[in-house]
Amino acid sequence: MLKVEGIETWYGAIQALKGVTLDVKSGEIVALLGANGAGKSTTIMTITGILKPLKGSIRFLDQDITGMEAEDIAEIGIACVPEGRRIFPGLTVLDNLMLGATPRKRASRGEIKNDLDRVFAIFPQLADFSGRLGWQLSGGQLQMLAIGRGLMSGSKILLLDEPSLGLAPVLVQEVFRVIKEINKTGTTILLVEQNARMALLIANRGFVLETGRVMLSDTAANLLANEEMKAHYLGAHTHIKEARQRRRDERAGA
Amino acid sequence: MDWSTNLQMVAAGLAMGSIYALVALGFVLIFNAVNVVNFAQGEFAMVPAFVAVWLMNSLNTPFALTCVITVVFMGIFGIVFQRIAYYPLRHRSFLPVVISTIGVGIFLKNGAQLIFGAEPLSMPRPTSPTALNIFGVFVDPQYIVIILCTLILLGFQYFFFEKTILGKKMLATAQDKQMARLLGIPVAQMIAITFAYSSILGAAAGILVGPIFFVTKDMGAMIGLKAFCSTIVGGFGSIPGAILGGIFLGVIEVFASYYISTAYRDAFAFIILILVLLLRPQGFFGEKIAEKA
Numbered sequence: 001m002l003k004v005e006g007i008e009t010w011y012g013a014i015q016a017l018k019g020v021t022l023d024v025k026s027g028e029i030v031a032l033l034g035a036n037g038a039g040k041s042t043t044i045m046t047i048t049g050i051l052k053p054l055k056g057s058i059r060f061l062d063q064d065i066t067g068m069e070a071e072d073i074a075e076i077g078i079a080c081v082p083e084g085r086r087i088f089p090g091l092t093v094l095d096n097l098m099l100g101a102t103p104r105k106r107a108s109r110g111e112i113k114n115d116l117d118r119v120f121a122i123f124p125q126l127a128d129f130s131g132r133l134g135w136q137l138s139g140g141q142l143q144m145l146a147i148g149r150g151l152m153s154g155s156k157i158l159l160l161d162e163p164s165l166g167l168a169p170v171l172v173q174e175v176f177r178v179i180k181e182i183n184k185t186g187t188t189i190l191l192v193e194q195n196a197r198m199a200l201l202i203a204n205r206g207f208v209l210e211t212g213r214v215m216l217s218d219t220a221a222n223l224l225a226n227e228e229m230k231a232h233y234l235g236a237h238t239h240i241k242e243a244r245q246r247r248r249d250e251r252a253g254a
Numbered sequence: 255m256d257w258s259t260n261l262q263m264v265a266a267g268l269a270m271g272s273i274y275a276l277v278a279l280g281f282v283l284i285f286n287a288v289n290v291v292n293f294a295q296g297e298f299a300m301v302p303a304f305v306a307v308w309l310m311n312s313l314n315t316p317f318a319l320t321c322v323i324t325v326v327f328m329g330i331f332g333i334v335f336q337r338i339a340y341y342p343l344r345h346r347s348f349l350p351v352v353i354s355t356i357g358v359g360i361f362l363k364n365g366a367q368l369i370f371g372a373e374p375l376s377m378p379r380p381t382s383p384t385a386l387n388i389f390g391v392f393v394d395p396q397y398i399v400i401i402l403c404t405l406i407l408l409g410f411q412y413f414f415f416e417k418t419i420l421g422k423k424m425l426a427t428a429q430d431k432q433m434a435r436l437l438g439i440p441v442a443q444m445i446a447i448t449f450a451y452s453s454i455l456g457a458a459a460g461i462l463v464g465p466i467f468f469v470t471k472d473m474g475a476m477i478g479l480k481a482f483c484s485t486i487v488g489g490f491g492s493i494p495g496a497i498l499g500g501i502f503l504g505v506i507e508v509f510a511s512y513y514i515s516t517a518y519r520d521a522f523a524f525i526i527l528i529l530v531l532l533l534r535p536q537g538f539f540g541e542k543i544a545e546k547a
Binding site for chain 1: 419423429430432433434436437440441
């Protein structure tokens with residue numbers, strides 16, 4: 001469904017992506033994993049057309065979308081829930097959701113109403129405060145609204161960038177449950193996450209990025225069992241040890 | 255110092271304030287959409303005044319038709335202005351665009367002089383020149399027209415941004431352009447429409463104020479500056495702030511020139527501006543805004 005081949009994206013003189021290749025098949029949840037600065041968000045922004053790759057190609061449903069404008073890519077059916085949620089702060093919850101339906105130019109009022117009801121069924125809370133303004137919402141509510149807005153586009157694929165970031169553990173579980181549910185109703189998902197374990201638990205396959213390159217790609221089950229993955233991305237234990245060591249080093253350095 | 259004189263001045267102040275408010279709104283809408291202060295905003299009121307005078311005096315176009323033509327002309331003018339003064343510089347910082355709007359403003363002023371001459375022109379009045387006597391208060395009917403037209407425009411604008419999806423898309427574009435693009439909102443179009451609408455607000459201001467003042471190439475500069483003061487007094491970036499700031503300045507100006515000094519009429523707006531900047535720099539309705547992340 002989505003095929004990304006060898007894309008190289010630059011921020012001015014800095015090369016953020018050094019030939020990223022990945023693919024997402026219809027109906028899948030694919031996890032895009034990696035540390036901070038590995039190029040996960042850059043990959044998403046390049047797929048959506050906000051950033052333009054210098055090399056490589058992006059194909060969606062057998063259409064070459066490399067270099068297309070973001071507005072047009074949204075229209076042909078790639079929805080994105082970017083990092084930081086990006087809810088319009090001065091608009092109401094309902095307005096934010098309705099704007100999500102922008103790509104559906106030919107949809108009737110009834111169809112959009114149906115989709116709105118579907119979003120409200122997934123996130124009952126949103127219906128309760130549909131008149132509230134974006135800036136009045138809490139982090140968890142913002143994330144629900146952001147995903148809901150993404151769903152309103154009726155797109156075949158949803159790119160989710162760090163949906164669990166900054167949420168309380170209970171909410172993180174809730175978000176992953178919803179992602180799984182959305183996927184079951186037919187939406188393909190490319191999920192960017194730092195929380196590798198949680199992501200792989202719901203994903204079919206995963207790609208691991210490191211400094212702008214795909215270092216590993218496999219089925220989710222294999223990645224969960226992979227020793228290298230365990231050491232670097234899955235073992236919370238090692239993380240803590242490393243962090244402690246780093247702090248000790250820093251103190252020694254200072 | 256009787257009450258009828260004071261009420262007369264309130265009417266005059268509300269009328270002038272409405273003009274400032276219309277131009278101030280243009281400032282704010284463009285600023286919100288593209289984060290740039292359009293220093294040619296005053297010229298957006300000067301150009302339509304000349305167009306209207308020319309239509310009425312040279313072609314004997316009836317007033318209503320003149321209004322329609324001028325508004326349509328200014329809508330297109332706003333889009334062309336945007337294409338020339340803003341669009342090529344859209345990826346640049348604040349300053350190049352500001353300088354570009356100042357440049358186009360100078361061009362427009364001198365263009366007006368070249369085409370229409372340096373002599374001040376008078377615009378035919380759509381209203382009777384004799385003051386209306388409303389319960390003993392003598393009011394120029396043009397003031398009432400100005401106030402009513404402004405109210406109608408504000409009502410339309412409220413409806414447009416609150417109730418229409420196009421209005422929401424424009425607000426979304428103003429709040430987060432990148433996210434708007436991700437949702438498939440044609441951002442460049444929304445910005446062009448914003449300029450067109452700001453320019454139409456200028457058309458309203460120019461046609462409404464024309465019959466009171468002479469139409470000159472410099473009329474835009476003074477209106478533009480005072481409208482800019484209004485936006486700051488009201489709280490920069492705030493729509494209600496621009497409206498109330500404009501009306502506040504208009505009323506203060508009329509009262510101060512009567513009670514304090516007519517000669518310094520034009521100075522009062524700036525005195526208020528300085529006081530507001532000293533005492534409440536965020537303006538009446540402004541929030542203390544941190545730089546956008």
